[in-house]
Amino acid sequence: MIDLFRVKGMVLRHYYVHKQSPARLVNMIGWPAVNMLLWGFMNSYLAKTYGGEAYIAGTLIAGAVCWDVYMRACWGTTTAVYEEFWFRTLGQIHSTPLRPAELILSYLLSSLYKLAFTFTIITIMVMLLFGFNFFSIGWDFILYLLP
């Protein structure tokens, strides 16, 4: 049976690392912001060049947001696993009562909070800078994120 207290311990382990690492914050905010700027200016360029084809530009920004979110979800989970190898902490972790299912759940939750943070920043950013409301594409995008 999964003990959420132990899961919280592993989520805390990743939270503490991110809290004090500027390099990781840049990875969570900096690179997604650069990506959004790139596709945002592409949006402006297409809108000006092709007139009323804002739909195309909107599709590009929505695609960029979704791609970033999907990519970071994958990275978040895999780098959490690699980190245990890199810091040689697997022996410590596996000699505790933590179950494999709890470990996997903690990786998913750690990835999820990082994702939620990045997603919030970039959706606000594209709204403020380029006037694009990501949620205008409808809530169907959640299906895209499920895998």
Place this chain on the structure above:
Amino acid sequence: MSDNLLIVENLTKIYEGNTAAVQGISFAVPAGATYGLLGGNGAGKTTTLSMILGLLTPTSGKITIFDEDMPKQKRSLLARMNFSSPYVDMVGNLSVKENLIVFAHLYGLRDYKQRIDSLITSLQLEKFLNRQVRSLSAGQITRTSLAKSLINTPRLLVLDEPTASLDPDTADWVRTHLENYQREQNATILLASHNMGEVERMCNNILMMQNGKIVDRGTPRALIDKYGRQNMEEVFLHISRQGAIGMVEEAA
């Protein structure tokens, strides 16, 4: 419940490539005792400890701890055990306090704040509590690792060379702390070490390992007398160079 807290029966570990790291060893450790595993590099000490901790699956044999089977009851057993080794790192990019909080959660300690405060005081961690573990000295890392190993107040403590690379003063301080802990909690300690003075001082009983087998066993005094030597270091050298007097495992 049996008087023996840890029972190892015919334990064998054969790695891929047919390397027999541990070959059918058997021993029992009574509750409240300190047993030492002694042997040169590659004797099978760490492999034995890893199997007792459930980190490695034995090729054959049986491990019983608190009358329960390891690895079948692994989670329940690990909650009552802990270990310390300089060869398994703490989380280097977390502070000492963050490490203790994380491991308190992993051991399911709901009321961990008081326990952590008590360990900080007894192991004198205050000065470097908020520093990242990777920035600490060897002695400070050992104290941090020791704090982690005592966080769940384990009844069985598995120690793999707990004072390796420490200066004599710090090493003595660590041994004294371990002895105090054992006395206060009536804990059982299984200790692998290359430091003969440490083994002579702390252990009630010694298991001498060579090439994955237990080649002799007994109290430090009995072994010193049996080999007609002055101390355990000389006994160790005798066994390493000339072999044990009568192979215990083979005789058994």
